[in-house]
Structures are given as C-alpha cells and as structure tokens.
Amino acid sequence: MARGDGPALNPGREAVAAVWRIESARIVGALARYTGDFALAEDLAQEALAEALVSWPRDGVPRNPAGWLLTTGRRRAIDAFRRRSARDERYAALAHGLAEGGVVTGAADPVEVTDDVLWDPDQIDDDVLAxxxxACHPVLSPEAQVALTLRVVGGLTSDEIAKAFLVPTATVQARITRAKKTLGAARVPFALPPADERRTRLGSVLSVVYLIFTEGSSASSGDDLIRLDLAAEAQRLARVLARLVPAEPEVHGLLALLELTAARFPARTGPDGEPVLLEDQDRRRWDRSAIARGRAALVRAGQVGTGLGAYGVQAAIAECHAVAASVADTDWDRVVVLYEALGRLAPSPVVELNRAVAVSMAQGPAAALVIVDGLADDALAGSHLLPTVRGELLRRLGRTDDARTELQRAVSLCANARERTVLEGKLAELG
Structure with missing residues (x-):
C-alpha cells in the first residue's frame, strides 16, 4: 500500500507514499532498535503506514510526517508490550516506561514519544545499516534476503516485489514471513555485526543489491527487457551503502558498476521496447551524468582500497564501454585482461563466457570458440547464454548449420520475450 496502482491518489495518500518511500528504512530501523525485535518493528511500521493512509487524507498531512509515523509505530508498540506483559517482564517494563514517562527504556536509549521526533544522523545511519x-543475514536464503531487503529497506510492497520478479504476491508474502520467523528462531540480534564479521557480512548485502539490479537490468523472464524501477531501487540502495560505509572499496565498486551499466539503459531498447544490441546503440543517448557518477565512484574505490575487488573490476569493464565512441573503438585487449582478473577474483562460467566474447572481439571468433567449447554444458544448464554466444561465434565463422542449431536451442531456453525475439531474428537472418 506504499504506492497506489492508479492515477487517482489524493494529496494525503500521495504524501504517505512519498514519505514512506524516503523514510521507511529509518522508521523500521528505529523501531527495531527501540523494541529489540526486528519482526515486530516491521509489523509496527506497516501498521503505522496503514493508519496514515486513513488519517492523512482525512485530517491533513502532519507537520512532521516521518515523526508521526515513528510515533504511531511506538504507540502501537505500547499496545503490543501490554498484551505481552503478563508473559514477559521485559515487555512489561518497556510498556510501563512508554506509558508513564513517555520514553522507551531498557531496549534502547530514551526517546520521547512525540511526532516532533528529532532524527540523530549518526543513529539513523547505524539503524539503516543494521x-x-x-535483512541480508546469511541464515536466510538469497530469495528471502532479496524480498526482505526490498520490503524493509526499500519500502516496496509485497505486490510491487511480486510484479518485479514475476511471482505471485502470496509467494513474496510467504518468503517475508518465513524470513522473519527464521531470524527470530535463530535469535539474530538487530545490531551491527562485530567489526571482525562486518566485512564478511557486507558481502551478503552487496550480493543482494547486485541481484536486485541484475534482475532489473536484464529481466530473466516476462515481456520487458529492463525493469527500471527495480534497477533504480538497487542504485538507491548502493548509494545509501556508499554513504554509510565510505571506507569499503567494494561498496564504491558496486555503485560504479550500477551507475555505468544503467547509463546505457536509454539506448538499450527501441520505441516499442525491443532490445537494441550494443553495436547498434546510439551512444549519444547514453546518460553522461550516470557515466560521470560511475567513473567518480570507481576512482573512489581505488582510493580507499589496495586494489579493485570483483565489483570494481566489473565497473572497470563497464567504463571501457562507456568511454569508447563505438564497439570498434573499444579497448578490447584491456577488457580481456580485466575479465581474466575477474575470473581469478570471482570465477564462474558466466565470467568465462563474457571473456570469450571479449576475446572474439580482440582476437577473432576462432580463439573465442575454444574457450566456449571448454565450458561444460551442465554449468550453464537451462540458460540460453551459452548457445547464444556459441551460435554467434559459429555464424561469424561461416558454420551456418551449426549456428542455426545453437540459436534454435537458445530460443527454446530463453524465458524473456524481448530477448527471444532478438534470437528469432538472428535465426531468420541465417535463412
């Protein structure tokens, strides 16, 4: 309910949507710190949101909208604490502190219950980072981490997450519910990890943001090639992280990668949403501001670290494309070297496949085909990527019949309608 699906929102509901979009992570984080209960905090924030959707259109937007939501969430917490007080002395003490003195005590620093809440920037940063x-705790599955992150950090509704990933809303709701139960059962504290664990755990956070962006930039299924809202949400999360942990090079590397990749979005699709291949893109349509932001983030990644990590190397590859006037002018030798480095940092069949594409541009299709043929089919089973690349290499080598077989296989495996149309076009060109 954070954002409506139709155009007829009144000003009160529009204000709810806007404030929730900006402040939801801070509100949930603050409630989690005050209550010491992550699952309860998310429920309280949703209850406050529901109350705002009724109150603000009727009574007007409060002077401090975010403070109103936080105060409402705390007052809901009083009710929850009172209901639990017979069973748990701790909740009884919290409820007493809120009800009698107007402050939360015991679970967190005292905070006055008022809609004129003053946000402490340092505490906000800690709350959002925690x-x-x-949300990205390793006890959760990747699917649950993504759903929970988009819900509690991104402020998206279950419907919006479901639409983004083309799964039923009930599936998303079940993932979120199971995730909260899992965190509770594992007694995961709402707190920043100890310093010695933080860098390892940060990898999970970065991975989730990257997964969200990847699905947005190249949709795995459905009728749209790009889901701009999902990709933009990942970019926003990466910017938040860069502000919260500015000394971590891979945070800046990831932000650089996302900015440089998103810069090409305006030219990646035609008027009807059809894909436009890299060699056919009008590079004048690339977002130069995004390229500048991405290059600046890449410089920052190099400054704060002793060398680029996997995300930083991918960003460096994206920069090679961003600064080239055309495909022919791209420094393909450097791209090959960067993919070789990436293969050592984060080896995977997809990295090798991309290296093969770069080799085909730098050294020709024959050299690239040797690499592709060395990839086991089972490593990319179910993906259309391997037969797509192999089919293109075979076409360039003049092996038309073999290329047709590979592209037919790619068509049968491709779940995205737009990409499938491109592959069918390639097949048609072979005759």
Missing part, C-alpha cells in the same frame, strides 16, 4: 545487515 537493518540491511539483518
């Missing part, structure tokens, strides 16, 4: 670490 929220991201909690």
């Amino acid at each position: 929220l991201m670490f909690t």
Whole structure:
C-alpha cells in the first residue's frame, strides 16, 4: 500500500507514499532498535503506514510526517508490550516506561514519544545499516534476503516485489514471513555485526543489491527487457551503502558498476521496447551524468582500497564501454585482461563466457570458440547464454548449420520475450 496502482491518489495518500518511500528504512530501523525485535518493528511500521493512509487524507498531512509515523509505530508498540506483559517482564517494563514517562527504556536509549521526533544522523545511519545487515543475514536464503531487503529497506510492497520478479504476491508474502520467523528462531540480534564479521557480512548485502539490479537490468523472464524501477531501487540502495560505509572499496565498486551499466539503459531498447544490441546503440543517448557518477565512484574505490575487488573490476569493464565512441573503438585487449582478473577474483562460467566474447572481439571468433567449447554444458544448464554466444561465434565463422542449431536451442531456453525475439531474428537472418 506504499504506492497506489492508479492515477487517482489524493494529496494525503500521495504524501504517505512519498514519505514512506524516503523514510521507511529509518522508521523500521528505529523501531527495531527501540523494541529489540526486528519482526515486530516491521509489523509496527506497516501498521503505522496503514493508519496514515486513513488519517492523512482525512485530517491533513502532519507537520512532521516521518515523526508521526515513528510515533504511531511506538504507540502501537505500547499496545503490543501490554498484551505481552503478563508473559514477559521485559515487555512489561518497556510498556510501563512508554506509558508513564513517555520514553522507551531498557531496549534502547530514551526517546520521547512525540511526532516532533528529532532524527540523530549518526543513529539513523547505524539503524539503516543494521537493518540491511539483518535483512541480508546469511541464515536466510538469497530469495528471502532479496524480498526482505526490498520490503524493509526499500519500502516496496509485497505486490510491487511480486510484479518485479514475476511471482505471485502470496509467494513474496510467504518468503517475508518465513524470513522473519527464521531470524527470530535463530535469535539474530538487530545490531551491527562485530567489526571482525562486518566485512564478511557486507558481502551478503552487496550480493543482494547486485541481484536486485541484475534482475532489473536484464529481466530473466516476462515481456520487458529492463525493469527500471527495480534497477533504480538497487542504485538507491548502493548509494545509501556508499554513504554509510565510505571506507569499503567494494561498496564504491558496486555503485560504479550500477551507475555505468544503467547509463546505457536509454539506448538499450527501441520505441516499442525491443532490445537494441550494443553495436547498434546510439551512444549519444547514453546518460553522461550516470557515466560521470560511475567513473567518480570507481576512482573512489581505488582510493580507499589496495586494489579493485570483483565489483570494481566489473565497473572497470563497464567504463571501457562507456568511454569508447563505438564497439570498434573499444579497448578490447584491456577488457580481456580485466575479465581474466575477474575470473581469478570471482570465477564462474558466466565470467568465462563474457571473456570469450571479449576475446572474439580482440582476437577473432576462432580463439573465442575454444574457450566456449571448454565450458561444460551442465554449468550453464537451462540458460540460453551459452548457445547464444556459441551460435554467434559459429555464424561469424561461416558454420551456418551449426549456428542455426545453437540459436534454435537458445530460443527454446530463453524465458524473456524481448530477448527471444532478438534470437528469432538472428535465426531468420541465417535463412
């Protein structure tokens, strides 16, 4: 309910949507710190949101909208604490502190219950960062981490997450519910991890943001090649992380990668949403501001670290494309070297496949085909990527019949309608 699906929102509901979009992570984080209960905090925030959707259109937007939501969430917490007080002395003490003195005590620093809440910037940063670490805790599956992050950090509704990933809303709701239960059962505290664990856990957070962006930039299924809202949400999360942990080079590397990749979005699709291949893109349509932001983030990644990590190397590859006037002018030798480095940092069949594409541009299709043929089919089973690349290499080598077989296989495996149309076009060109 954070954002409506139709155009007829009144000003009160529009204000709810806007404030929730900006402040939801801070509100959930603050409630989690005050209550010491992550699952309860998320429920309280949703209850406050529901109350705002009724109250603000009727009574007007409060002077401090975010403070109103936080205060409402705390007052809901009083009710929850009172209901539990017979069973748990701790909750009884919290409820007493809120009800009698107007402050929360015991679970967190005292905070006055008022809609004129003053946000402490340092505490907000800690709350939001702790929220991201909690939502991306390794006890959760990747699917649950993504759903929970988009819900509690991104402020997206279950419907919006379901639409983004083309799964039923009930599936998303079940993932979120199971995730909260898992965190509770594992007694995961709402807190920043100890310093010695933080860098390892940060990898999970970065991975989730990257997964969200990847699905947005190249949709795995459905009718749209790019899901701009999902990709933009990942970019926003990466910017938040860069502000919260500015000394971590891979945070800046990831942000650089996302900015440089998103810069090409305006030219990646035609008027009807059809894909436009890299060699056919009008590079004048690339977002130069995004390229500048991405290059600046890449410089920052090099400054704060002793060398680029996997995300930083991918960003460096994206920069090679961003600064080239055309495909022919791209420094393909450097791209090959960067993919070789990436293969050592984060080896995977997809990295090898991309290296093969770069080799085909730098050294020709024959050299690339040797690499592709060395990839085991089972490593990319179910993916259309391997037969797509192999089919293109075979076409360039003049092996038309073999190329047709590979592209037919790629068509049968491709779940995205737009990409499938491109592959069918390639097949048609072979005759």
